[in-house]
Structures are given as structure tokens and as C-alpha cells.
Amino acid sequence: MRLLIILALVLNGGYASAHQWTPTYPKLKPSHIVGVYTTKMELFNARREISYYSVGVFDKDWKKVPFASTPSLLKVGYLDKRIVEVYLHKNHKNKAHYICSKSKILSSVRDPSIIASRICSKIK
């Protein structure tokens, strides 16, 4: 019985279902295009049931800020890491407050209760 409990703990210990979005406080730097600023974000997907994440940029009132990214909808495999470059025009540089990644759930998923995760970093 004790062996079974240990085995269950060991097997469960390997299971992870997490979403990570770093750094917490990204800094915008001038890009190779004049008047455009950029920063690099890293997304780590340890959610087995999630394959797609969206990226969004928001102001302090959570209104969308125009941006360009490579791409804005990401396909990220389980236990995979992706570097995301976010580009902002100089007119939106001071307006942008948060850079967020959000898990996207496919309409084909029919779980009774699904958890969507969103992590937002704050531009410094």
C-alpha cells in the first residue's frame, strides 16, 4: 500500500500544467526600424491541453494598443518555449502598459470546466 502511494506521488510529481511569461518587467528598446521599439518576451507552455496562445498589448485602462508581433497567435507545443518579439510604434510607446499572453481554447474542447490562463508583464 505504501509502495502504491509512493508510486502515485512519483508519477504525479512529473505532471505539470503551467503557463509562464517572462520577463515580468520588459523594457522597450529601439529596433532596427526607425521610430519602432521592440522587446523580447519568452513563453513556456507546460499545459498539455493548450497548443495556442495569443499576445496582446494594453494601456493602463486595459484598452488594446496596436502592436506587431511574430506572430500574435502562437502555436506552442507541450513543454515548448517560444521567444516572442513585440514591436510598438513610437507614438504608442508611452501608452503601452502591459504585454500579455493568453491561452486559447479550441472550440472542439468539450471539458465541463476549462481554465484559461493569462499572464501580463508590465512595461518599465
Added chain:
Amino acid sequence: MKNKLIILATIMAAPVLATATTPISGSVASKCVVVTDTDGVYGNPSATKLSTSASDGGVLPIIRYDIITASAYNARITTPISFTSSPSLEGDVVNWTGSTVANQMSDASMSAFNTDKIVYNNTSEFPLSVAGSVWFDVSSEATYGYNKAFPAGSYSAVVTAECIAQ
């Protein structure tokens, strides 16, 4: 005698000569990790009610937050106010209730998360002021119209767990 002494000195010195220093460097960056610990299930204790409560035959969704640096993030958990998929519910409105509580924690001082919680609309916001891991239990309940039976079929709803940098 002299040769034996040299051999002995060489053998004794060997482990000293073999050691080399290999530095390991690392840094701990502030980050918030959202972990879906348990997916929820709606129980159907009566024809008019769907609930994640264990007493109603449901399973509470549990979300773990791993906090690397204290006071860097707020946790924001939003309970559902609509179904993402369900049979046609055009006949009447669905009434939703939900709540979120920090239930298990790696540090006793994390109980402050519940006292510092801010609730607005269907969202609970917790300032993550202590580093460690915390498990949030999310409850959700839906009733249909006034004592009206839910049509037969499968129902899905989404709980949103957010980490917002402070």
C-alpha cells in the same frame, strides 16, 4: 627508500591535483507561474442547478500560483458568467454565482491573501504579497430561470486565471 617516498607523495597528491573548480552561476528572476492543478466538473444535483461544489456532486477547479518574488504580481481569477458550449438556452436567463478562495498555501502568512482579496463583478483579485505556492479553489454555480430545468446535453464554461504584474 627515497623512491618509495616519492611514489607515496605522488599518490597522496593525486586527488589534490585532480580537483578543478567549476563555477555554477544562476539568477532568480521574478515571475508568476499559473498551474491548472484540477479541472472542474459541474455536478447536477437537481434539474435546475449546475454546481462545482463537492456536496452537489461536482469537482472544484483548483489553480496553483507559483510566486517567485513577493509583491510583483496580482492574481485575478474570474468565474464564468456564460457557457462556452451548451444546448440551446434561449428560453430563459442563466443566473451565475461564483467565488474564489486561497485554500492551501506553502506559507501560513499567505492567509492574508483572503483578507486582502478584492471582489468586483465576477472577479476576485489577490495581491500576491508572499513568495511561495498557493492553491485557489474556484466555485461556480448556475441556475436556469426560476426553478426551470436545464435542457439535457453537455455544458462547458471557462474560468480565467490571470497574473498581472504590479
